[in-house]
Amino acid sequence: MTNQQDPADDVRHTVSKSELFLGFLKIGLLGFGGIAPWARHVIIEERRWLTDKEFAAILGIGQILPGPNTMNAAVMIGDRFQGVPGVLLCLLGQMAMPLVIVTSLASIYQHFATIPEVKAAVVGAAAGAAGLVLGTALKMARKIRLAPRALVVAAMAFVAIGLLAWPLVPVVAALVPLGIAAAALERRA
């Protein structure tokens, strides 16, 4: 919801170290199948650390850097409120529960892997997760609405990695300058 009032009045200007840690602990614990929606819920709706606009900008920068955009966002949010200690607490909070849960799941899985139902569940969940990634990419493509030149760059990345299975590093190294050139031409046009 947008309104005419300056939302900055509602936003906290200080967030303590323990609040950062506990907030990101919760985000990590809730975040099944992509944590960005949960990060937004906890950071904006629940705790009012940032406005929607600030959060979107931070996620946007996080998206174009290497690493998961939500992890990059955690770094930048931690730095903003508590400097380097804040960064470390946000990252620790975000990773702690997922690491405990994933290793527990893996231990259980090794004991029960021979049960057909368990196998079927894991195979079914993996198929669903693949669909989640595909669907997320399509949803993003629909929302971002790339210009024609940028669309060509996106298609090249898809074909090179998704269909031809070329190694990632040279493909990214070649396509990033093309993407920037496409953006520059788009602005001049």
Added chain:
Amino acid sequence: MIPDMLIDIARVFAILSLVSIGGANAVLPEIRRQVVDVQGWMSDASFTNLFAISNAAPGPNIILVSLIGWQLAGLAGLAVATLAIMIPSCSLAFLAGRVVSRWSDKRWVTLLKQGLVPVALGLILASGVSMMRTADHDALTTAISVATAVFVVFSSRNPLWAIATGTGVNIAALHFS
């Protein structure tokens, strides 16, 4: 003495960390290529299992990398893999965050942001297809993937519902085939 395995884990994932624009989903094909084809650490089937387990857990999906480290070298492997995948990209995010907040009105910042968007988008789409190739063995699993993708595109509800349904359908299918 640090075991060679830990050094290999650190090297492979630290490099991946630096090129993982778009997150773990975007580099999934490269993670698979390194772990299965290049390093020969595990079979494709084991990799698929770890991938499925990491997807059943909450949190950033790079915990797949932590799980691979755990599988290869226990707790030390988990710690090394997690730190290797996190430290390079997080350090870069730290520096970038400070640079961008200082020069956010400059033209090159805007162009860079814009130029990286299509690359990231194409990579995530490629990941979806590559994950489907690994995960879908038959008509049913393919249908589950497609149905989940359709749900995600057209609904803003939690995708957990779609994944839980797909899992339930795949279990139920055992008893009808």
